[in-house]
Amino acid sequence: MxxxxxxxxxxxxxxxxxxxxxxxxxxxxxxxxxxxxxxxxxxxxxxxxxxxxxxxxxxxxVLGAVDPAPPPAGPPWRDRVVVMVARLWAGVSEHPAAVPLTVSHRHRLPGLLRWSESVLGLLAEAGIEGERRVVALRGLIAYIVGAIQLEHLGSLAGAGPSTIAELPHERFPFMTEAARDAPGIDAEREFFGGLAVYLRGLDG
CATH class of the missing domain: 1.10.10.60 (Homeodomain-like)
Structure with a gap:
Protein backbone atom coordinates (compact mmCIF):
# COMPACT_ATOMS: atom_id res chain seq x y z
CA MET A 1 0.00 0.00 0.00
CA VAL A 62 1.16 34.14 -5.88
CA LEU A 63 -1.89 34.91 -8.02
CA GLY A 64 -4.39 33.04 -5.88
CA ALA A 65 -3.87 35.61 -3.13
CA VAL A 66 -5.16 38.40 -5.40
CA ASP A 67 -8.81 39.33 -4.91
CA PRO A 68 -10.48 38.61 -8.29
CA ALA A 69 -13.88 40.14 -7.52
CA PRO A 70 -14.74 43.33 -9.41
CA PRO A 71 -15.17 46.49 -7.29
CA PRO A 72 -18.77 47.52 -6.57
CA ALA A 73 -20.59 49.37 -9.32
CA GLY A 74 -20.75 53.15 -9.11
CA PRO A 75 -17.32 54.62 -9.88
CA PRO A 76 -16.29 55.01 -13.55
CA TRP A 77 -15.07 51.84 -15.25
CA ARG A 78 -11.55 53.24 -15.50
CA ASP A 79 -11.31 53.71 -11.72
CA ARG A 80 -12.56 50.18 -11.16
CA VAL A 81 -9.97 48.78 -13.58
CA VAL A 82 -7.29 50.67 -11.64
CA VAL A 83 -8.44 48.88 -8.47
CA MET A 84 -8.13 45.50 -10.20
CA VAL A 85 -4.71 46.32 -11.62
CA ALA A 86 -3.51 47.64 -8.26
CA ARG A 87 -4.44 44.36 -6.60
CA LEU A 88 -2.52 42.30 -9.14
CA TRP A 89 0.48 44.64 -9.06
CA ALA A 90 0.64 44.53 -5.27
CA GLY A 91 0.32 40.75 -5.12
CA VAL A 92 2.90 39.97 -7.78
CA SER A 93 5.30 42.66 -6.52
CA GLU A 94 5.63 40.69 -3.28
CA HIS A 95 7.56 38.04 -5.25
CA PRO A 96 9.24 39.76 -8.22
CA ALA A 97 11.55 36.85 -9.00
CA ALA A 98 8.50 34.66 -9.62
CA VAL A 99 7.05 37.01 -12.26
CA PRO A 100 8.21 34.88 -15.24
CA LEU A 101 6.27 31.93 -13.83
CA THR A 102 3.04 33.93 -13.66
CA VAL A 103 3.49 34.67 -17.37
CA SER A 104 4.50 31.22 -18.61
CA HIS A 105 1.70 29.47 -16.69
CA ARG A 106 -0.97 32.17 -17.03
CA HIS A 107 -3.41 30.14 -19.15
CA ARG A 108 -3.89 27.47 -16.49
CA LEU A 109 -3.95 29.52 -13.30
CA PRO A 110 -7.42 29.81 -11.72
CA GLY A 111 -6.41 32.98 -9.85
CA LEU A 112 -5.40 34.89 -12.97
CA LEU A 113 -8.32 33.51 -14.96
CA ARG A 114 -10.79 34.82 -12.37
CA TRP A 115 -9.03 38.21 -12.28
CA SER A 116 -9.06 38.39 -16.08
CA GLU A 117 -12.76 37.52 -16.21
CA SER A 118 -13.57 40.44 -13.93
CA VAL A 119 -11.42 42.87 -15.90
CA LEU A 120 -12.99 41.75 -19.18
CA GLY A 121 -16.40 42.43 -17.65
CA LEU A 122 -15.36 45.97 -16.74
CA LEU A 123 -14.00 46.55 -20.24
CA ALA A 124 -17.29 45.28 -21.68
CA GLU A 125 -19.16 47.79 -19.50
CA ALA A 126 -16.97 50.49 -21.06
CA GLY A 127 -18.10 49.42 -24.54
CA ILE A 128 -14.76 47.87 -25.47
CA GLU A 129 -15.65 44.83 -27.56
CA GLY A 130 -14.21 41.98 -29.63
CA GLU A 131 -10.54 42.00 -30.57
CA ARG A 132 -10.07 45.40 -28.99
CA ARG A 133 -11.10 43.98 -25.61
CA VAL A 134 -8.65 41.08 -26.01
CA VAL A 135 -5.83 43.49 -26.83
CA ALA A 136 -6.78 45.73 -23.90
CA LEU A 137 -6.61 42.84 -21.42
CA ARG A 138 -3.33 41.52 -22.76
CA GLY A 139 -1.93 45.03 -22.73
CA LEU A 140 -2.85 45.47 -19.06
CA ILE A 141 -1.18 42.20 -18.10
CA ALA A 142 1.89 43.04 -20.15
CA TYR A 143 2.08 46.47 -18.54
CA ILE A 144 1.91 45.02 -15.01
CA VAL A 145 4.52 42.35 -15.71
CA GLY A 146 6.83 44.76 -17.51
CA ALA A 147 6.58 47.42 -14.82
CA ILE A 148 7.46 44.93 -12.07
CA GLN A 149 10.41 43.59 -14.00
CA LEU A 150 11.72 47.08 -14.71
CA GLU A 151 11.36 48.03 -11.06
CA HIS A 152 12.96 44.95 -9.52
CA LEU A 153 15.08 43.38 -12.23
CA GLY A 154 16.15 46.30 -14.40
CA SER A 155 19.33 46.89 -12.45
CA LEU A 156 20.64 43.52 -13.64
CA ALA A 157 21.26 45.08 -17.03
CA GLY A 158 23.71 47.50 -15.47
CA ALA A 159 22.09 50.52 -17.08
CA GLY A 160 20.47 52.40 -14.23
CA PRO A 161 19.75 56.16 -14.27
CA SER A 162 23.24 57.07 -13.02
CA THR A 163 24.85 55.16 -15.90
CA ILE A 164 22.54 56.69 -18.50
CA ALA A 165 23.13 60.18 -17.10
CA GLU A 166 26.82 59.76 -17.95
CA LEU A 167 26.12 59.22 -21.65
CA PRO A 168 27.28 61.99 -24.03
CA HIS A 169 24.57 64.66 -23.83
CA GLU A 170 25.05 65.75 -27.45
CA ARG A 171 24.21 62.21 -28.65
CA PHE A 172 21.51 61.33 -26.10
CA PRO A 173 19.96 64.63 -24.97
CA PHE A 174 16.58 63.19 -24.06
CA MET A 175 17.90 60.01 -22.43
CA THR A 176 20.30 61.95 -20.20
CA GLU A 177 17.56 64.40 -19.25
CA ALA A 178 15.22 61.50 -18.42
CA ALA A 179 17.95 59.89 -16.30
CA ARG A 180 18.31 63.08 -14.27
CA ASP A 181 14.55 63.23 -13.64
CA ALA A 182 14.08 59.52 -12.91
CA PRO A 183 15.35 59.43 -9.29
CA GLY A 184 12.54 61.77 -8.23
CA ILE A 185 9.84 59.34 -9.38
CA ASP A 186 8.98 56.56 -6.93
CA ALA A 187 7.76 53.15 -8.09
CA GLU A 188 4.10 53.74 -7.23
CA ARG A 189 3.92 57.10 -8.99
CA GLU A 190 5.62 55.67 -12.06
CA PHE A 191 3.35 52.63 -12.18
CA PHE A 192 0.04 54.42 -11.80
CA GLY A 193 1.14 57.30 -14.02
CA GLY A 194 1.89 54.88 -16.84
CA LEU A 195 -1.35 53.02 -16.19
CA ALA A 196 -3.34 56.25 -16.51
CA VAL A 197 -1.75 56.91 -19.89
CA TYR A 198 -2.63 53.39 -21.04
CA LEU A 199 -6.25 53.61 -19.88
CA ARG A 200 -6.74 56.97 -21.57
CA GLY A 201 -5.66 55.33 -24.79
CA LEU A 202 -8.48 52.80 -24.50
CA ASP A 203 -10.98 55.61 -25.02
CA GLY A 204 -9.65 56.20 -28.51
Whole structure:
Protein backbone atom coordinates (compact mmCIF):
# COMPACT_ATOMS: atom_id res chain seq x y z
CA MET A 1 0.00 0.00 0.00
CA UNK A 2 1.40 3.48 -0.83
CA UNK A 3 2.44 5.68 2.07
CA UNK A 4 -0.09 8.44 2.90
CA UNK A 5 0.79 11.86 1.58
CA UNK A 6 1.71 14.31 4.30
CA UNK A 7 2.35 17.45 2.23
CA UNK A 8 -0.30 19.55 0.53
CA UNK A 9 0.17 21.51 -2.72
CA UNK A 10 0.24 24.65 -0.59
CA UNK A 11 3.17 23.29 1.44
CA UNK A 12 5.07 22.58 -1.78
CA UNK A 13 4.27 25.99 -3.26
CA UNK A 14 5.35 27.78 -0.08
CA UNK A 15 8.68 25.94 -0.01
CA UNK A 16 9.34 26.58 -3.69
CA UNK A 17 8.42 30.25 -3.33
CA UNK A 18 10.78 30.56 -0.36
CA UNK A 19 13.60 29.24 -2.56
CA UNK A 20 12.74 31.71 -5.34
CA UNK A 21 12.46 34.68 -2.97
CA UNK A 22 15.84 33.83 -1.46
CA UNK A 23 17.86 32.55 -4.42
CA UNK A 24 15.99 33.82 -7.47
CA UNK A 25 14.32 31.75 -10.17
CA UNK A 26 17.60 30.11 -11.29
CA UNK A 27 17.84 28.62 -7.79
CA UNK A 28 14.59 26.70 -8.18
CA UNK A 29 14.99 22.95 -8.70
CA UNK A 30 13.49 19.76 -7.40
CA UNK A 31 16.62 19.32 -5.29
CA UNK A 32 16.51 22.77 -3.67
CA UNK A 33 12.80 22.50 -2.89
CA UNK A 34 13.27 19.03 -1.42
CA UNK A 35 16.04 20.42 0.77
CA UNK A 36 13.77 23.29 1.85
CA UNK A 37 11.19 20.70 2.91
CA UNK A 38 13.76 18.51 4.65
CA UNK A 39 13.20 15.53 2.40
CA UNK A 40 14.96 13.66 -0.40
CA UNK A 41 14.65 14.73 -4.01
CA UNK A 42 13.10 11.39 -4.91
CA UNK A 43 10.60 11.86 -2.10
CA UNK A 44 9.44 15.11 -3.68
CA UNK A 45 8.46 13.21 -6.83
CA UNK A 46 5.71 11.53 -4.79
CA UNK A 47 3.94 14.90 -4.80
CA UNK A 48 4.75 16.53 -8.15
CA UNK A 49 5.68 15.02 -11.49
CA UNK A 50 8.33 17.56 -12.44
CA UNK A 51 9.54 21.14 -12.12
CA UNK A 52 6.84 22.40 -14.48
CA UNK A 53 4.13 21.25 -12.08
CA UNK A 54 6.04 22.82 -9.19
CA UNK A 55 6.27 26.13 -11.06
CA UNK A 56 2.52 26.13 -11.68
CA UNK A 57 1.89 25.63 -7.94
CA UNK A 58 4.11 28.62 -7.18
CA UNK A 59 2.42 30.84 -9.75
CA UNK A 60 -1.03 29.96 -8.43
CA UNK A 61 0.07 30.63 -4.85
CA VAL A 62 1.16 34.14 -5.88
CA LEU A 63 -1.89 34.91 -8.02
CA GLY A 64 -4.39 33.04 -5.88
CA ALA A 65 -3.87 35.61 -3.13
CA VAL A 66 -5.16 38.40 -5.40
CA ASP A 67 -8.81 39.33 -4.91
CA PRO A 68 -10.48 38.61 -8.29
CA ALA A 69 -13.88 40.14 -7.52
CA PRO A 70 -14.74 43.33 -9.41
CA PRO A 71 -15.17 46.49 -7.29
CA PRO A 72 -18.77 47.52 -6.57
CA ALA A 73 -20.59 49.37 -9.32
CA GLY A 74 -20.75 53.15 -9.11
CA PRO A 75 -17.32 54.62 -9.88
CA PRO A 76 -16.29 55.01 -13.55
CA TRP A 77 -15.07 51.84 -15.25
CA ARG A 78 -11.55 53.24 -15.50
CA ASP A 79 -11.31 53.71 -11.72
CA ARG A 80 -12.56 50.18 -11.16
CA VAL A 81 -9.97 48.78 -13.58
CA VAL A 82 -7.29 50.67 -11.64
CA VAL A 83 -8.44 48.88 -8.47
CA MET A 84 -8.13 45.50 -10.20
CA VAL A 85 -4.71 46.32 -11.62
CA ALA A 86 -3.51 47.64 -8.26
CA ARG A 87 -4.44 44.36 -6.60
CA LEU A 88 -2.52 42.30 -9.14
CA TRP A 89 0.48 44.64 -9.06
CA ALA A 90 0.64 44.53 -5.27
CA GLY A 91 0.32 40.75 -5.12
CA VAL A 92 2.90 39.97 -7.78
CA SER A 93 5.30 42.66 -6.52
CA GLU A 94 5.63 40.69 -3.28
CA HIS A 95 7.56 38.04 -5.25
CA PRO A 96 9.24 39.76 -8.22
CA ALA A 97 11.55 36.85 -9.00
CA ALA A 98 8.50 34.66 -9.62
CA VAL A 99 7.05 37.01 -12.26
CA PRO A 100 8.21 34.88 -15.24
CA LEU A 101 6.27 31.93 -13.83
CA THR A 102 3.04 33.93 -13.66
CA VAL A 103 3.49 34.67 -17.37
CA SER A 104 4.50 31.22 -18.61
CA HIS A 105 1.70 29.47 -16.69
CA ARG A 106 -0.97 32.17 -17.03
CA HIS A 107 -3.41 30.14 -19.15
CA ARG A 108 -3.89 27.47 -16.49
CA LEU A 109 -3.95 29.52 -13.30
CA PRO A 110 -7.42 29.81 -11.72
CA GLY A 111 -6.41 32.98 -9.85
CA LEU A 112 -5.40 34.89 -12.97
CA LEU A 113 -8.32 33.51 -14.96
CA ARG A 114 -10.79 34.82 -12.37
CA TRP A 115 -9.03 38.21 -12.28
CA SER A 116 -9.06 38.39 -16.08
CA GLU A 117 -12.76 37.52 -16.21
CA SER A 118 -13.57 40.44 -13.93
CA VAL A 119 -11.42 42.87 -15.90
CA LEU A 120 -12.99 41.75 -19.18
CA GLY A 121 -16.40 42.43 -17.65
CA LEU A 122 -15.36 45.97 -16.74
CA LEU A 123 -14.00 46.55 -20.24
CA ALA A 124 -17.29 45.28 -21.68
CA GLU A 125 -19.16 47.79 -19.50
CA ALA A 126 -16.97 50.49 -21.06
CA GLY A 127 -18.10 49.42 -24.54
CA ILE A 128 -14.76 47.87 -25.47
CA GLU A 129 -15.65 44.83 -27.56
CA GLY A 130 -14.21 41.98 -29.63
CA GLU A 131 -10.54 42.00 -30.57
CA ARG A 132 -10.07 45.40 -28.99
CA ARG A 133 -11.10 43.98 -25.61
CA VAL A 134 -8.65 41.08 -26.01
CA VAL A 135 -5.83 43.49 -26.83
CA ALA A 136 -6.78 45.73 -23.90
CA LEU A 137 -6.61 42.84 -21.42
CA ARG A 138 -3.33 41.52 -22.76
CA GLY A 139 -1.93 45.03 -22.73
CA LEU A 140 -2.85 45.47 -19.06
CA ILE A 141 -1.18 42.20 -18.10
CA ALA A 142 1.89 43.04 -20.15
CA TYR A 143 2.08 46.47 -18.54
CA ILE A 144 1.91 45.02 -15.01
CA VAL A 145 4.52 42.35 -15.71
CA GLY A 146 6.83 44.76 -17.51
CA ALA A 147 6.58 47.42 -14.82
CA ILE A 148 7.46 44.93 -12.07
CA GLN A 149 10.41 43.59 -14.00
CA LEU A 150 11.72 47.08 -14.71
CA GLU A 151 11.36 48.03 -11.06
CA HIS A 152 12.96 44.95 -9.52
CA LEU A 153 15.08 43.38 -12.23
CA GLY A 154 16.15 46.30 -14.40
CA SER A 155 19.33 46.89 -12.45
CA LEU A 156 20.64 43.52 -13.64
CA ALA A 157 21.26 45.08 -17.03
CA GLY A 158 23.71 47.50 -15.47
CA ALA A 159 22.09 50.52 -17.08
CA GLY A 160 20.47 52.40 -14.23
CA PRO A 161 19.75 56.16 -14.27
CA SER A 162 23.24 57.07 -13.02
CA THR A 163 24.85 55.16 -15.90
CA ILE A 164 22.54 56.69 -18.50
CA ALA A 165 23.13 60.18 -17.10
CA GLU A 166 26.82 59.76 -17.95
CA LEU A 167 26.12 59.22 -21.65
CA PRO A 168 27.28 61.99 -24.03
CA HIS A 169 24.57 64.66 -23.83
CA GLU A 170 25.05 65.75 -27.45
CA ARG A 171 24.21 62.21 -28.65
CA PHE A 172 21.51 61.33 -26.10
CA PRO A 173 19.96 64.63 -24.97
CA PHE A 174 16.58 63.19 -24.06
CA MET A 175 17.90 60.01 -22.43
CA THR A 176 20.30 61.95 -20.20
CA GLU A 177 17.56 64.40 -19.25
CA ALA A 178 15.22 61.50 -18.42
CA ALA A 179 17.95 59.89 -16.30
CA ARG A 180 18.31 63.08 -14.27
CA ASP A 181 14.55 63.23 -13.64
CA ALA A 182 14.08 59.52 -12.91
CA PRO A 183 15.35 59.43 -9.29
CA GLY A 184 12.54 61.77 -8.23
CA ILE A 185 9.84 59.34 -9.38
CA ASP A 186 8.98 56.56 -6.93
CA ALA A 187 7.76 53.15 -8.09
CA GLU A 188 4.10 53.74 -7.23
CA ARG A 189 3.92 57.10 -8.99
CA GLU A 190 5.62 55.67 -12.06
CA PHE A 191 3.35 52.63 -12.18
CA PHE A 192 0.04 54.42 -11.80
CA GLY A 193 1.14 57.30 -14.02
CA GLY A 194 1.89 54.88 -16.84
CA LEU A 195 -1.35 53.02 -16.19
CA ALA A 196 -3.34 56.25 -16.51
CA VAL A 197 -1.75 56.91 -19.89
CA TYR A 198 -2.63 53.39 -21.04
CA LEU A 199 -6.25 53.61 -19.88
CA ARG A 200 -6.74 56.97 -21.57
CA GLY A 201 -5.66 55.33 -24.79
CA LEU A 202 -8.48 52.80 -24.50
CA ASP A 203 -10.98 55.61 -25.02
CA GLY A 204 -9.65 56.20 -28.51
Missing amino acids: PRPRSLTPDHLAAAALAVIDRDGLPGLSMRTVAKELGMSTMGLYRYVADRDELEALVAER
